[in-house]
Amino acid sequence: SQNYEAKEGYRLSRYNWKITEEEIAACFWSPYNAPPKRSLMATKYGDFGWEPNETYIFELSYTANKILIKIDGEVIFDYNGCFGPGKVGFYCMSQLKTHFQNFSIKSFLNFTHEPTSACVNEEVSFLPYYPVCSDLPYFVDSLYWEFGDNQTSTELFPLHYYDSDGTYDIKLTVYKEGDCVDAIERQIVIKKNPLVNLGNDTIVDACTTISLDAHNPGSEYLWSNGSVQQITDIYMIKDTSIYVDVINNSCAASDTINIKTHTLPISELKFPTAFSPNGDGLNDKFHAVGILDDVAEFNMQIFNRWGQLVFNTDSVYEGWDSSYNGQSSPTGIYIVKVNYVNGNQCTGLQAFSYNGSFTLVK
Structure with a gap:
């Protein structure tokens, strides 16, 4: 009209x-x-x-x-x-002979959910199309949600979590004075989370390399060491925790493994019981024997039988050729005292002392 x-x-x-x-x-x-x-x-x-x-x-x-x-x-x-x-x-205020006809009015029901597809155990927010602005539309005084996993709700804005993947049929039914006014159904797809298992916590030798596999080929990876590959190599020096985040089809999972390092035994230096400084190229100097590159601190003192200090060095690579005050020392028994710190990042550092004697032979 x-x-x-x-x-x-x-x-x-x-x-x-x-x-x-x-x-x-x-x-x-x-x-x-x-x-x-x-x-x-x-x-x-x-x-x-x-x-x-x-x-x-x-x-x-x-x-x-x-x-x-x-x-x-x-x-x-x-x-x-x-x-x-x-x-x-x-209204038609200026043009006469205007006719309005074939009017059709319908109140309809609809709803949405966020996100539109979700992952297992991800929060899904269900929203009727009349939220935010009002509690319920005028033609509704209650509603009933069915989430497709035998779970229901009568809340206006329910939150729901699905504990397994699959396609679920959701139904929203609205009531007025106890009578069903309308109902609508739609589906939601719940995606499987990637399965990430780095294994049990373990112990490895220090200064060894271990490989960790996050599996799930084709996913996105981010390791705590910065790697973005499926497999990452870790050079173990000290106890550490390694974790990885894996994203597959917009679903994420993570895992952590704690790795302890077993410190390797430290090799002590050895010292000969005799040497012969005769210029034949064999045992011409008295010196330490062992893995010299791992020695962090070193001091060696040699005394003659009268207690005189005949040699002193702070270098593990330096040996005594029997000289003292510009002359070759005589044959006999000599006392040696050594203090040193030995080790590396794989073994740790340890202080050692050695007190002994050796024979100078000519």
């Missing part, structure tokens, strides 16, 4: 001349806010009226958080906000 009256909500009017801001304010109103007035006029239908002898297909979607208007399939008004229940009126 040309004289249909809208007592609530929006009035939508069309003129065949360009109207002013004041006229917009008079002809378009909302109980909530003003911006839709200007948005509605900023269309090809906003400045001028309907064309004579034309038929227009007018579509309106009105929800608690959106008003969407289409004319001949073209969106001319799309506004998000918070809207209460209301009515929409159609």
